[in-house]
Amino acid sequence: MILKERDIPFRIMQNDALLRRLPEGHPEIQAIMDDQAKRKAGLRGEQNVSYHLTFLPDKYDIIHDIRLKTKYGQTFQIDSLVVSPYFFLSLETKNMIGTLYFEKYSKQFTRTINEVEEGFPNPIIQAERHQIQLKKWILERKLPILPIECYAVISNPATLIKSNEEKIYQKVFHAEHLPSKVKTFEDQYKQSICEKDYKRLTKTIIKGHTPLKQDVFEIYNLQKSEIRxxxxxxxxxxxxxxxxxxxxxxxxxxxxxxxxxxxxxxxxxxxxxxxxxxxxxxxxxxxxxxxxxxxxxxxxxxxxxxxxxxxxxxx
Ligand SMILES: [Zn+2]
Structure with missing residues (x-):
């Protein structure tokens, strides 16, 4: 069951509002359009991962797009969280085309497309960071803790995943493999928490959601008077x-x-x-x-x- 749907990010709605309301030919329009294209591609990737999660058995619940704040003011955002009374699975989604390469020694993550190589934050490291932060967040609230696993998921099936390290393929894969990956944890984690604790845990996580709200006037250096x-x-x-x-x-x-x-x-x-x-x-x-x-x-x-x-x- 889906416990929390994926919202259209606030920033996408803000960008759309800006594009409707800035005067024609405004110098920031191109930058807003470029940012919007990236965000919409990211959202499509997340929606594609959501689709593959619909094939999971009913015993799993899904919390999409959750942004939590620790007591020390740190925030972290999890694209999709698969939850059950046995274990949690935190997913970091990437919607990229081309060839993705995970380097064993430097931990660098690069994408090559049309012979142009570009570096990006490593989604496996991001996923592992979120795993640690989520555990900390749950402990801070003295909630029952379950094993938390994490994966980086590539939403586009045509994207090539390459690495010089064998075990990388256990941490990153295409979205279509999600149901079979989840199945492997079923044999591994046999102990569960009671239903009451499970409900308390998931409800508190959903209630803790703090959507990211940004000041687009500051980001694009705009004056409020420029809005038509x-x-x-x-x-x-x-x-x-x-x-x-x-x-x-x-x-x-x-x-x-x-x-x-x-x-x-x-x-x-x-x-x-x-x-x-x-x-x-x-x-x-x-x-x-x-x-x-x-x-x-x-x-x-x-x-x-x-x-x-x-x-x-x-x-
Ligand atoms: Zn008209």
């Missing part, structure tokens, strides 16, 4: 649309929509810190009426905190 406000036309992408009696109309292509404002509010929340007031929303959507904005925000089923006049709306 207004509702974007879902058809021709021009900004703004104008509002007449419950309908948004595009000033350019004249198409209309009743819901186009939702994306604008979401963009605001992704970019400007996850809360919006009625006043901020009026400015961003170009709407003069406090009552109309209140009605629209409530229709989005956002949560409201604070008193009516100074209320903050958030997810």
């Amino acid at each position: 406000d207004g509702v974007q036309c879902p058809k021709c992408h021009s900004i703004p649309m104008s509002y007449h009696f419950g309908t948004w109309e595009c000033l350019k292509c004249h198409s209309s929509s009743k819901t186009a404002y939702k994306k604008a509010v979401e963009d605001y929340l992704y970019l400007f810190g996850e809360t919006i007031t009625n006043q901020q929303c009026r400015n961003f959507l170009h709407l003069p009426s406090r009552h109309v904005v209140r009605e629209l925000l409530l229709r989005m089923k956002l949560k409201q905190s604070g008193k009516t006049k100074n209320a903050n709306y958030h997810w």
Whole structure:
């Protein structure tokens, strides 16, 4: 059973919002597009690994994409965690094409594609680090501990894995071998914790998830004033649309929509810190009426905190 689904990373949503809202020809657009392409490829790789995990027997549970913080403020992120009352399996996913090489002595990890060789952080070392950090995190909380195994998983079946060290192949393999690898641990780990302890352990891990939220204005050195406000036309992408009696109309292509404002509010929340007031929303959507904005925000089923006049709306 899947105990926690894979969310679309916050940063991907932020990048999309930036690409919609920065003025055409902005010098940072290319850098954002390059970053976004890498992130989306990574996400596709993780989704491919998720697919292979669906072939595991029902006795295994899956926690996808979990980011935990130790008591000392260190954070670590595990792409997929296979859990059972017998053992845990932590997976580090790589979605890379070409030939991957794991060097025995230097522990260097390189990828060669079109005769160009490039070095990257070694996913086996990353997986082993997460294994240690997860163990520490569980011990810090005085939760029952189980054996934790870790693997680096290559999501693309056409990617070649090479090494001058035999035992590397036990630590890194293609996603399609996951079910058979998991099976080998069944014979190895026969002792289990009780169901109550198992539930407490997995629930605490899921509750500990702290998604990574970054300030994209700082990362790309942007000013908040560079973000275009207004509702974007879902058809021709021009900004703004104008509002007449419950309908948004595009000033350019004249198409209309009743819901186009939702994306604008979401963009605001992704970019400007996850809360919006009625006043901020009026400015961003170009709407003069406090009552109309209140009605629209409530229709989005956002949560409201604070008193009516100074209320903050958030997810
Ligand atoms: Zn339009």
